[in-house]
Amino acid sequence: xxxxxxxxxVLSNAIASCAQGIVLVKNNAAxxxxxxxxxxxxxxxxxxxxLQQYLQKSTGATLPIRNSAQxxxxxxxxxxxxxxxxxxDLDEDGFLLQSDGNNFVILGGSDWGTEFGVYDFLERFVGxxxxxxTDVGIVIPKLSTLQVPTVKIVENPVYLSRAISPIWIDKNxxxxxxxxxxxxxxxxxxxxxxLRNLFPPEKFARSNPEFYPQVKGKRMxxxxxxxxxxxxxFTANGIADAASKQIVSWFDQHKDATNYSLGINDSQxxxxxxxxxxxxxxxxxxxxxxxxxxxxxxxxxxxxNKVRKVYPGKKYPVLAYTSxxxxxxxxxxxxxxxxxxxxxxxxxxxxxxxxxxxxxTERWAQAAQSLGWYDYVYGFTYLLxxxxxxxxxxYLAWGSAHKVKYYYGELYPNWGEGPxxxxxxxxxxxxxxxxxxxxxDWYRNAAGKQGGPKLKAYxxxxxxxxxxxxxxxxxxAGIHAKIVFFDxxxxxxVPDDYLTQSDKLLADAAKLAETDQQRxxxxxxxxxxxxxxxxxxxxxxxxxxxxxxxxxxQRLQLLQSLKSDLLxxxxxxxxxxxxxxxxxxx
Numbered sequence: 001x002x003x004x005x006x007x008x009x010v011l012s013n014a015i016a017s018c019a020q021g022i023v024l025v026k027n028n029a030a031x032x033x034x035x036x037x038x039x040x041x042x043x044x045x046x047x048x049x050x051l052q053q054y055l056q057k058s059t060g061a062t063l064p065i066r067n068s069a070q071x072x073x074x075x076x077x078x079x080x081x082x083x084x085x086x087x088x089d090l091d092e093d094g095f096l097l098q099s100d101g102n103n104f105v106i107l108g109g110s111d112w113g114t115e116f117g118v119y120d121f122l123e124r125f126v127g128x129x130x131x132x133x134t135d136v137g138i139v140i141p142k143l144s145t146l147q148v149p150t151v152k153i154v155e156n157p158v159y160l161s162r163a164i165s166p167i168w169i170d171k172n173x174x175x176x177x178x179x180x181x182x183x184x185x186x187x188x189x190x191x192x193x194x195l196r197n198l199f200p201p202e203k204f205a206r207s208n209p210e211f212y213p214q215v216k217g218k219r220m221x222x223x224x225x226x227x228x229x230x231x232x233x234f235t236a237n238g239i240a241d242a243a244s245k246q247i248v249s250w251f252d253q254h255k256d257a258t259n260y261s262l263g264i265n266d267s268q269x270x271x272x273x274x275x276x277x278x279x280x281x282x283x284x285x286x287x288x289x290x291x292x293x294x295x296x297x298x299x300x301x302x303x304x305n306k307v308r309k310v311y312p313g314k315k316y317p318v319l320a321y322t323s324x325x326x327x328x329x330x331x332x333x334x335x336x337x338x339x340x341x342x343x344x345x346x347x348x349x350x351x352x353x354x355x356x357x358x359x360x361t362e363r364w365a366q367a368a369q370s371l372g373w374y375d376y377v378y379g380f381t382y383l384l385x386x387x388x389x390x391x392x393x394x395y396l397a398w399g400s401a402h403k404v405k406y407y408y409g410e411l412y413p414n415w416g417e418g419p420x421x422x423x424x425x426x427x428x429x430x431x432x433x434x435x436x437x438x439x440x441d442w443y444r445n446a447a448g449k450q451g452g453p454k455l456k457a458y459x460x461x462x463x464x465x466x467x468x469x470x471x472x473x474x475x476x477a478g479i480h481a482k483i484v485f486f487d488x489x490x491x492x493x494v495p496d497d498y499l500t501q502s503d504k505l506l507a508d509a510a511k512l513a514e515t516d517q518q519r520x521x522x523x524x525x526x527x528x529x530x531x532x533x534x535x536x537x538x539x540x541x542x543x544x545x546x547x548x549x550x551x552x553x554q555r556l557q558l559l560q561s562l563k564s565d566l567l568x569x570x571x572x573x574x575x576x577x578x579x580x581x582x583x584x585x586x
Contacts, residue, residue, distance in 0.1 A: 037080030094156035133175035163187035213271035233271035244306035340372035372406030379414030396431035416528025448514035552586035
């Protein structure tokens with residue numbers, strides 16, 4: 001009877017332990033190991049090492065990386081490491097986090113998915129956060145024991161391609177790219193201006209000058225491959241054949257490539273020769289540009305069909321932009337073409353812009369099998385924190401419900417905008433999240449339980465400015481009425497009390513921060529705020545007739561000091577290189 005009671009107690013403890021979860025680290029000592037397959041790829045090995053390093057930084061314990069299980073519990077990473085998991089429907093970036101008895105499995109739809117699963121595991125169960133680039137933005141809670149609950153979590157990204165330039169995660173040697181990788185950004189299709197590369201002048205200028213446009217009665221021949229101030233004549237004889245041969249040759253040299261951009265050059269110099277082109281010049285599309293959609297998409301359809309005979313299954317991003325913004329009149333593009341509809345969606349705060357964008361997206365949804373959105377989300381040379389968290393969530397959620405599966409945003413970040421890029425990365429993975437909970441998470445990790453609300457109030461001021469005040473004052477009000485990154489006149493609209501409120505809130509956040517790291521992070525945000533603030537004051541004085549004010553000199557000195565800064569070099573150099581925002585005589 002005593003033995004039976006003892007056995008029952010042991011079983012009860014085992015069941016209780018399983019119900020509570022799996023202990024990986026106890027009292028700063030490793031209980032489990034990390035298991036990867038013997039033939040694990042370099043990427044899975046890298047992911048396992050990242051997991052090991054971050055767990056060690058958090059708990060002090062080093063979980064050994066092995067090719068086979070040992071002990072009572074193990075943490076399996078990647079394909080082939082654990083064979084008892086059944087089929088799971090995973091996108092290549094998606095992942096499974098699942099407990100099975102005393103084992104835990106991280107498995108991706110591809111090696112990328114496995115790596116992203118590791119980062120989600122660290123966020124979800126350890127509390128790691130990658131808030132902004134550099135060490136000051138990496139939050140690693142100190143734990144003595146790590147116990148993972150009994151769960152089965154399947155995560156697939158809503159936006160399959162989540163690209164924010166110039167963050168390229170495959171070049172993870174600089175802090176900004178490392179940050180993007182940890183936050184699961186990944187570009188899967190190339191939506192770029194690319195026709196200048198498809199028709200290089202050294203190959204076609206002499207043999208086929210008709211491929212280049214006639215503008216104002218003169219043939220426009222590019223002088224170099226860097227010249228994109230022109231568009232091909234999409235109606236020229238043989239131009240689809242030439243393009244398809246070029247693309248086939250490119251795929252011959254890039255066997256692993258899944259897509260090829262047919263994005264137009266960044267130019268309005270479309271050909272004026274021929275009756276179809278002349279007719280397009282006189283017909284305006286919804287954005288007010290001459291409408292060349294019929295010629296362009298007929299050409300693109302032809303090219304894709306020709307290349308498919310040699311390389312089936314490839315995808316072809318195009319830029320639904322300026323003169324080719326609308327679907328063709330027959331509402332048909334090839335199933336492998338992905339139109340990226342270009343719009344600055346911050347301006348959804350103006351109903352005409354929102355309606356135009358939604359109407360265009362719905363029309364394209366009838367013409368194409370899947371869609372992309374091209375967005376302009378600059379930090380860059382703007383001289384205020386340019387944030388619009390709630391509008392961002394609104395449009396990304398709407399887009400995902402209307403066949404938009406791919407996203408590209410021109411960010412060129414200014415990390416003085418705090419949670420902007422982090423929230424964007426989270427919403428691209430799942431745009432139906434509660435944006436306020438995301439923001440609270442970022443603020444709490446950045447400045448602590450008491451300092452976090454001060455940061456929240458600070459960024460709320462600037463979200464109000466960009467989401468409400470600008471529109472109320474007539475800015476960003478229509479398709480062609482918009483605030484551009486090189487015109488700082490919006491600074492005149494900043495109320496003085498926004499400056500004094502921001503000063504106090506950041507000072508309070510610094511006082512209330514709980515750790516040295518939090519104080520350092522708030523200090524870094526305040527560093528850029530000092531430049532923002534001085535820009536407002538100096539520009540207002542300049543517009544009133546003053547020059548070289550103390551605030552103007554201060555901002556120039558601060559910008560110069562950040563030219564090589566790991567966090568702020570991009571905005572500092574961008575501002576200083578453009579005369580209209582450099583403000584050398586403010």
